[in-house]
Amino acid sequence: xxxQELTEHVHAGHVDELNLISIEGGIYLLExxxxxxxxxxxxxxxxxxxxxxxxxxxxxxxxxxxxxxHLVHASAHDEMCGLGSRADEPLKVPxxxxxALYR
Numbered sequence: 001x002x003x004q005e006l007t008e009h010v011h012a013g014h015v016d017e018l019n020l021i022s023i024e025g026g027i028y029l030l031e032x033x034x035x036x037x038x039x040x041x042x043x044x045x046x047x048x049x050x051x052x053x054x055x056x057x058x059x060x061x062x063x064x065x066x067x068x069x070h071l072v073h074a075s076a077h078d079e080m081c082g083l084g085s086r087a088d089e090p091l092k093v094p095x096x097x098x099x100a101l102y103r
Contacts, residue, residue, distance in 0.1 A: 001032055001039045003064070009034060010065045017068040018097070020057050028057060031072075058099045069097040 001009070009015050009032070019031040019038075028051040030041035040048045051057045054071060073091040 002042055002044065003060075006032055006041060007064050010067055015067050017070060018061070018064075019070045019072045019092070020051070020054060020095075021072045026052065028053065030057065030061075054095065055099060058097065061097060064097070066097050069095055071095050 006015070014034045016033045016035075019033065021029045021031055023029060029048050030051065032039045032041055043049050049060070051060060071093045
């Protein structure tokens with residue numbers, strides 16, 4: 001799915017949520033969830049769009065109508081001190097799609 005398709009799906013009410021997935025190394029990927037399935041957001045060449053931060057994602061998504069938006073860390077215990085390895089659910093935090101600076 002690309003940005004134009006995402007916008008069309010949001011206008012049609014087909015998008016359940018957007019997830020900004022934090023990947024090790026300061027890389028963020030966008031995942032679109034609709035119809036119970038996850039779809040990566042890709043560029044015109046079909047490659048996953050890589051973002052640098054939450055603000056970069058917000059700027060990139062300026063033209064998209066507001067939908068539920070979450071920041072997802074694949075392994076929450078990796079982000080915290082003193083916790084050992086274990087299989088947990090990802091840490092999923094709701095965030096605003098629009099920056100407080102531009103409201």
